[in-house]
Amino acid sequence: MKKNSKKFRQKKDKLENDAYSYKTDLKVLDDKIRKYEQDITDSENYIKKLKKENDWIESEMNFFGMKGTDYDFSTINIKEECKKLIKLQEDNANLKRKVNMKVETIADQYDKEYSNLIKKKEIIVKDKMNIQKAIEELDKKRKEALEKVFNVTTESLNKIYKTLLPGTMAKLEQIDKYDLMKGVHLRVAFNGVWKKSLSELSGGQSSLLALSLILALLRYKPAPIYIFDEIDAALDLSHTANLGLMLKQEFPQSQFIVISLKDGMFSNANVLYRVSYVDGSSKIERLTKSTL
Numbered sequence: 615m616k617k618n619s620k621k622f623r624q625k626k627d628k629l630e631n632d633a634y635s636y637k638t639d640l641k642v643l644d645d646k647i648r649k650y651e652q653d654i655t656d657s658e659n660y661i662k663k664l665k666k667e668n669d670w671i672e673s674e675m676n677f678f679g680m681k682g683t684d685y686d687f688s689t690i691n692i693k694e695e696c697k698k699l700i701k702l703q704e705d706n707a708n709l710k711r712k713v714n715m716k717v718e719t720i721a722d723q724y725d726k727e728y729s730n731l732i733k734k735k736e737i738i739v740k741d742k743m744n745i746q747k748a749i750e751e752l753d754k755k756r757k758e759a760l761e762k763v764f765n766v767t768t769e770s771l772n773k774i775y776k777t778l779l780p781g782t783m784a785k786l787e788q789i790d791k792y793d794l795m796k797g798v799h800l801r802v803a804f805n806g807v808w809k810k811s812l813s814e815l816s817g818g819q820s821s822l823l824a825l826s827l828i829l830a831l832l833r834y835k836p837a838p839i840y841i842f843d844e845i846d847a848a849l850d851l852s853h854t855a856n857l858g859l860m861l862k863q864e865f866p867q868s869q870f871i872v873i874s875l876k877d878g879m880f881s882n883a884n885v886l887y888r889v890s891y892v893d894g895s896s897k898i899e900r901l902t903k904s905t906l
Contacts, residue, residue: 757794757795760794760795761794762834763831763834764786764788764794764798766833766834767786767827767830767831767833767834768785768786768830770829770830770833770834771784771785771786771826771827771830772784772785773864774826774829774830774833774860774864775802775822775823775826777856777859777860777864778822778825778826778853778856778857778860779819779822779853779856781804781805782802782803782804783802783803783806783808784800784801784802784803784823784826784827785800785801786798786799786800786801787799787800787801800812800823800827802815802819802823817848818848818849818850818853821845821848821849822849822853822857825845825857829860829861829864829865832865832868833864833865836865836867836868837868838868838869839868839869839870839871840865840868840869840870840871841870841871841872842870842871842872842873843873844873844874844875845857845872845874846874846876846878846879847875849876851876851877851878852878853878854874854876854878854879855878855879855881855882856878857878857879858872858878858879858880858881858882858883859882861882862882884902885900885901885902886900886901886902887899887900887901888900888901
């Protein structure tokens with residue numbers, strides 16, 4: 615009986631030792647399982663991070679490990695690759711110690727300056743487009759104004775010249791009929807025949823033409839007062855009288871101060887100031903129509 619009791623006790627002790635050993639092994643296994651689960655979670659998070667940082671992974675991952683592709687790693691020795699990686703990391707660390715790390719900061723500054731220059735360029739290009747648009751609009755308005763001046767002036771020119779010199783015609787003619795900006799010719803006709811050159815005109819005819827052009831321009835934008843100094847010096851009395859009459863009829867809203875020595879101009883004046891030399895000094899006398 616004692617012998618059996620001892621045997622049972624030994625067996626019990628063995629079972630208890632085995633149970634403790636199993637519990638210890640089970641705890642170790644539980645720790646490994648938790649570690650593996652944590653590794654799986656970390657790996658999944660790392661994979662998500664890699665996918666987020668590298669868009670290409672999502673589209674290429676189906677080829678990972680596939681033979682004949684760039685992702686066939688079956689022939690790669692992981693240990694050797696790890697050694698290469700460590701060596702490259704060491705080389706990189708050595709290079710960092712040799713290379714001036716301020717270069718990276720300077721490069722960042724240049725990148726910022728480049729970005730600022732690009733923004734300034736965009737602003738300049740936009741301003742240039744606005745300026746070009748403004749120039750085009752101004753050119754359009756200038757052409758419209760020039761055409762208006764041309765039409766009014768050439769009409770007035772013919773009317774004034776015919777008044778000053780009966781039997782004649784005058785006009786402005788575009789050098790290029792499609793582009794007024796290229797200039798104009800001044801043409802004159804006598805008895806319906808257009809002169810080839812203004813050099814064919816006499817001195818008086820040229821003076822009347824020049825005066826007609828000036829007055830035609832003034833008709834477009836009249837001034838309140840004009841001062842003429844002996845504009846009739848090269849004209850005979852009949853032409854002087856025509857000039858005075860034309861000024862009176864065509865410019866009723868303007869005031870003219872005309873210095874003249876010819877009676878043809880005096881007869882069309884509203885007020886006459888006669889300057890004479892008496893006893894060594896100038897004498898000014900004011901005359902009106904009633905006293906002329």
